[in-house]
Amino acid sequence: MGDYSQCIQYKYKNDFCIKCLQKDEDKKSLQQQLPRIAALATGGTIAGETDPTELTGPYRSGVLSIEQLLAAVPMLSKVARIRAEQVANIDSKDMTNDLWGKLVIHVNELLASPEVDGIVITHGTDTLEETAYFLNLLVKSKKPVVLTAAMRPATAVSADGPLNLLEAVVVAGSKASEEQGVLVVMNDEIFSAHDVTKMNTYSVGSFQASEFGALGWIHENQVHFERSLVGTHFNTTHSRFSIEKMCKLPQVEIAMSYAEASRTSIDAFVANGAKGIVIVGTGDGTLHKVLQQAAIDAVRQGVAIVRSYRVSYGHVSHEKLDDEADFLTAGTLNAWKARVLLMLILAEGINDHAERQYIFDHY
Template sequence: MGKIAIITTGGTIAMIHDPLLGVVPSEEKNKHLNEIPELRNIAETELIEFTNIPSPHMTPKVMFKLSRFIKKILSRNDIDGAVITHGTDTLEETAYFLDLVLNEKKPIVLTAAMRNWNEPSTDGPANLISSVRVASSKKAINKGILVCLNDEIHSAREVTKTYTSNVATFDSPGYGPLGIVDEDAIIFYRESLLRMHIDAKDVEDKVALIKTYTGDDGSILNVLPDLGFKGVVVEGFGRGNVPPKVADKIEWLVKEKSLPVIVVSRCFKGRVLGVYGYHGGGADLKNKGAILGNEVSGQKARIKLTVALGVTNNIEELRKYFEFNGAD
């Protein structure tokens, strides 16, 4: 029987319902998550509190500190893997951040809950039990950062929250889960082959995420340099296409302000590619200096840019992190 570190960051899995305030963080629950009796039959667990915050309070700087914290814990010879408890709202961003900056062989699994401890059907204990099982499995070694809820195992790069309240909220559109947690086994069906490691010594959290729309004149992009932003992700249409005036502002940001602009799609399946050469099409944007980001969502692309800017602010060097197709 191995030893698994349960590292807490907060979230609904450590919250209770207050009659006056609503659902709020509970220090008591956060400090005793490893006292679920069924855990004793799986592994020895050590609870280590990193923080106890709602996940909307998470920032890239805190994520970076968490990554250093996890790396230190996993360097211990007596620790075989780690489970990170987190809020569901931004779990996918923290998971992807950790997947980019950490390169650990020991299993690291993020888990959470959609229902707090006062609800009769709270899912926190079941998710934690399943996640400790995954972190204890030799099959999870060297798989990158995993996300485990509702007995499904997902890749950090691919997973996203799809439902505001349902316990089956996490999915990997276009990919599906890596595997499942069953009563008698941890089963992996596949691996994520597009993982990337970035050896960042710091992160740049002044990165904007702007969603474009029909009739958008790009005026929001005008103010980004004055507000101190060091980069922006623009979530466009289809293959990464945007309205004409947005295209003009993107060119201005890149050529006049030397601000990296990553263009992604609001579609949650498929790749962004320079197919369309009309004014505002993906090919036109690339000619204007934009970077076409092959990330699965705007929020994931922003996370990667915060990490990549910790290495370089050269636009052509940044392009190498985003424009790839997985081919040899």
């Protein structure tokens, strides 16, 4: 009988190689099934760096690159195929209208591509809710757009950024997130750009949505929505606004009512060329009588006035004074989001008072 040992050894070795190749092919197939996410970085605490001797601060925002942020979360490769871009690297307190404009144009371009299934934007917490709401009014796609951030810098003990980033990518890659408008993912929760606001100076759970509550949550990389915004005006695909119609955003300022308030701020804003002013009122958006008269005078000079509130819950009621003085009311929008909406209303040349109020009531 012949010696078949070499043949047997070759057969087993060959079978092993075939199995290895099959596994590699299976991995490639699984990888190709993962959602394609564009990750855009703008800076913020999530890209911050602390002094080596400090636990969480002081720190410098916008230091680490998007590549460094992604490298810190190896699990990302198992949930999505990611392409990364560094759009900016700033402290979000320094956000500008120009950067907003560039961001929304680029986001719309990316979403128009069949090679992109969703977008994640890393951002600073200070103005995240303003950027999210701006995008919510101007993005034209049913595909998910998710903003995330961190309350602790990337090099801090127990940094919250890595998990927030992972969960934001998971939400952006989920079919359940489509047609929900722009979303914010923080601390295992999913929020609407319309509702969310920063409520705390240091807590990782600082982002909340007042009486609206979160839309849903993420657990073990599974996305759960408890309520839906599909088909509502909060859905970006239904927004009447278009960045293409806007050459430049008009100057809109924010004033505040308080005990012994003066008219100095409103008069100065008007003199400096403001086209609109949002006033943070007391209680139900009420204005000190001196400030109220300044606002009435501003309207007579062609300046749009919006009453908002300085409390955390509720909405601003539309009253007889508003009709008499041609004031707009912000509804449930806080002052900084009301400013964003007023800028877009003015930029599109919407001059009818009733139409402006309708927009505030529905957006």
